[in-house]
Amino acid sequence: MSGGRKLNPEERILWGKVAKSTRAFPERRSDLIAFEAEVVARAAEAEKSAPSLPREVPEKQAEQGRTAKKPAGYHHPLEKPTKKKLAKGRLAIEARLDLHGLFQGEAHDLLLDFIYRAHERGLRHVLVITGKGSSMGSEGALRRAVPLWFSKAEFRFLISSYEWAAQHHGGDGALYVRLARTGRVEP
Template sequence: MSDKPRYMRRLTHAEAELWTIVTANVRPFHARSPAQNEAPPAPVVAESLREAGQKPAPVAHLDRPPAPRPPAPLVEIDHRTRVKIKRGRLDVDARLDLHGMRQDEAQRALTGFLRRAQADGAKVAIVVTGKGLSREEGGVLRRVVPMWLQAPHLRDVVVGFGEAARHHGGEGALYVQIRRAERMRRR
């Protein structure tokens, strides 16, 4: 096989003009030289202290523990998992019904429920929020529970969530995938 392309067409005048406009502000990328990659030289004070037999004070950023890893991003429950739940091949391990609760008590109940479910080894839970009185806007809990599930204090518990199947509550319920407790302890 040859390395030459089989067919090369010339750019039209309009394509050539467009290409000129697009590439007008492009600048070549220059890799750093080895001198730029080296660490800055040690301060003169440290050398003079070493000569005098004294140890320089440790650098503050070396003494700090490494920053904690950011929490894993939430993902929506994938189609395959949703189908497994819907068909009964993946069990729903826990269920919480928030009907009739005020926001503050619903939030406390949700947090406690998810932490207990995680401790019990649950993989999938259903949280029933209800559809609300007005169909267009939906209920308050239906709007705020997804925000609560995304909160930083629940990232170590919640992997992701998505709308439940019709027989589990449909628009008025959410499937919540729960992170395994052992996984969080290993980090």
């Protein structure tokens, strides 16, 4: 879609739902698998050929590295002082969402709607409770899935960073999420 118009947030949500519901034609499945293998091979090759950074970076280059934009789809963890303030209650958690007992499809749609509405309202810090999912000794499906969803296109422009919550807010079964500022959103 290069050169075309940008999708507004509502269209992005709709497109995400449509894209999630699609399936490859059975006769094209082998082509898709071959294409994915080729993409993975190219990525591994590009990673090997990427120049390695020197051990010690001069101060000027280090400053430039700090101000450089982060790659799309990658969220930095919350800064330690911010996480500490959220944990101690000095920084307000402005909204909460509990995803306990939901199927992944329901949870994804509910989470996307929650994050989108919170972002529209200008909220900055929210708590998403996934649960630990320790039934039968396995790690919870939502606990694994939610951080992966945050790197998808429909969430990427809404979220600035996230981190596992303090123990009294749910620990490994909850996430502090910092939403992107509303004025700096780039679709």
